[in-house]
Amino acid sequence: MASLTFDFSGKAVFVAGGTSGINLGVAKRFAEAGAKLAVMSRSQEKVDAAVAELSGLGAEAVGYAADVRHFGAVSSAFNSAKEAFGAIDVVVSGAAGNFPAFAKGISSNGFRSVLEIDTLGTFHVMRAAFDVITKPGGALINISAPQAVQPMQMQAHVCAAKAGVDKITEVLALEWGPYGVRVNSISPGPIRNTEGMDRLAPTDDLKDLIRRTVPLERFGDAEEIGNAALFLASPAAAYITGVVLPVDGGWSLSGAGVATEKMISAFRGD
Ligand code: COA
Ligand code: NAP
Numbered sequence: 615m616a617s618l619t620f621d622f623s624g625k626a627v628f629v630a631g632g633t634s635g636i637n638l639g640v641a642k643r644f645a646e647a648g649a650k651l652a653v654m655s656r657s658q659e660k661v662d663a664a665v666a667e668l669s670g671l672g673a674e675a676v677g678y679a680a681d682v683r684h685f686g687a688v689s690s691a692f693n694s695a696k697e698a699f700g701a702i703d704v705v706v707s708g709a710a711g712n713f714p715a716f717a718k719g720i721s722s723n724g725f726r727s728v729l730e731i732d733t734l735g736t737f738h739v740m741r742a743a744f745d746v747i748t749k750p751g752g753a754l755i756n757i758s759a760p761q762a763v764q765p766m767q768m769q770a771h772v773c774a775a776k777a778g779v780d781k782i783t784e785v786l787a788l789e790w791g792p793y794g795v796r797v798n799s800i801s802p803g804p805i806r807n808t809e810g811m812d813r814l815a816p817t818d819d820l821k822d823l824i825r826r827t828v829p830l831e832r833f834g835d836a837e838e839i840g841n842a843a844l845f846l847a848s849p850a851a852a853y854i855t856g857v858v859l860p861v862d863g864g865w866s867l868s869g870a871g872v873a874t875e876k877m878i879s880a881f882r883g884d
Pocket of ligand 2 (some may be wrong): 630631632633634635636637654655656657658660661680681682683708709710711731757758759760801802803804805806808809810811
């Protein structure tokens with residue numbers, strides 16, 4: 615794949631949920647573009663591994679174990695990153711939880727858990743980020759999902775949670791535009807080798823079904839979400855705020871709805 619040349623030398627980037635999958639892929643693209651990286655997630659082991667991987671790419675990297683459901687922990691991580699790096703220039707917020715379950719099989723606590731990680735967690739990250747982000751010039755990017763706009767069976771909790779994430783993006787773009795802070799979102803399509811896709815399509819057959827519903831007829835790579843994040847955070851996107859950018863091979867045009875019809879058969883064992 616042709617590489618994009620964005621220069622983030624000297625810039626500080628904080629990735630919430632940045633220790634695996636898509637978000638780590640995003641962090642790695644910023645590291646390759648010269649940025650200093652802070653990553654945060656619950657597991658200290660995953661944090662340590664991600665910091666080692668980012669350092670291996672030549673980046674100055676720090677990490678914090680914190681749960682996005684707890685504002686104090688999130689805020690403390692941002693303050694530590696500011697002490698390490700000075701002002702934070704870019705924040706990517708991608709911590710999320712998902713499991714496939716029909717609504718009648720989701721308990722109150724199960725629904726609440728996903729809402730608290732995705733929606734409340736996004737608010738916590740954005741709220742803490744605002745205090746330390748470069749003003750003017752900072753860029754905030756939320757990681758959404760097709761479920762925010764496409765109703766999907768077995769995803770009532772995630773559809774509700776990610777729709778909330780998109781509204782947070784839009785409202786904060788309105789409120790923080792006057793500070794020179796842009797707030798955008800990326801909605802990834804099906805991305806290969808990720809926890810999210812392994813949970814929703816646990817078998818090769820299901821993955822192939824999904825692949826065939828993507829207009830570009832392939833899964834995306836975390837690196838491609840990283841490329842979109844580099845663009846949205848860069849001066850090339852200086853007049854873009856409040857958008858939810860699908861990076862999905864065209865999946866949101868029709869495929870997301872088609873695929874779930876087959877997926878529910880597989881989960882039911884039809
Ligand atoms: N079907 C139905 N309910 C489920 C479930 C499933 N497959 N998996 C978990 N739950 C329910 C649990 O039963 C529990 O509800 P209960 O207390 O009424 O029994 C509730 O969800 C919380 O589960 P718990 O494991 O205690 O929560 P947690 O905070 O430790 O984990 C999750 C949150 C459930 C979202 C967990 O899957 C997670 O940590 N996910 C992060 C990784 C991930 O999802 N990656 C993909 C991102 S797209
Ligand atoms: P993933 O590897 O499980 O990424 C989730 C990350 O969030 C992990 O680093 C996890 O680390 C962290 N996290 C989870 N709960 C957290 C919490 N309460 N507090 C702090 N950190 C938490 O899954 P992924 O599939 O790459 O998904 C990444 C993002 O992309 C998510 O926002 C997802 O909705 C979105 N997305 C994914 C796909 C896909 O194809 N996979 C498609 C569309 C959208 P810890 O376990 O250490 O906390």
